[in-house]
Amino acid sequence: MIKSINHDVNFLTQSAKTATKADSATVTDLIDTLQAHQADCVGMAANMIGVNKRIIICRMGMLPVILINPIIINKTGSYITKEGCLSLIGQRTTTRYQSIEVTYQDQSFVNHQQKFTGWIAQIIQHEVDHCEGILI
Template sequence: MIRPIVHDPQQLQTSATPATRADAGVITDLLDTLKAHQDNCVGMAANMIGQNKRIIVILVGAFPIALVNPQIRQQRDAFQTEEGCLSLDGQRPTTRYQTITVDYLDQQFIPHHQEFTGFVAQIIQHEVDHCNGILI
């Protein structure tokens, strides 16, 4: 189900709690909401739709994927950039890393340990920040 986007900074700055299999519906809602906003959005965190869970969804090319309870374990090659956010107005400067290694569960709750680079790594970092209550 497509959910409304949260714009309240106080709600967005609350750290998310770990997701469980009982939160499978949140994953579906996030994927549906991302699809509805894919013209101007490449990733979302559950708190952006009012669910305080450690779940993010990202577009990898045209393919949406879910990362449940993502944890960035390593990061290399810092760079400065500007990012926008569907929940916030405008662009803001931030530091990101070119390469990251992430532990996460997929939509079926199967564990993964994977390296991401470039724009996909940047999207994941932005969404994990959401899970941690950090806004750009």
């Protein structure tokens, strides 16, 4: 189901709780909501649709990829960039890393550890920040 975008800074700055299999409806909602905002959005965190769980979605090309309970365990190559967010007005400067390594679970709650670089690494960092209650 397409959900409205949450703009409540007090909610968005809370650390997200660990997601479980009981949160599978949130995965579907994130997929639907990202699809509805595909013209101006490449990633979302569950708290952006009002659910305080560690679930993110990132568009990798045409495919939306779900990362459940993502944790960045390594990062290299810092750089400064500007980012926008559907939950916030305007763009802000932030530090990101060219290469990251992430542990996460897929939609079947199978554990993964994977390296990401470039644009997709930047998207994942933005969404993981949402899970940590960090806003750009």
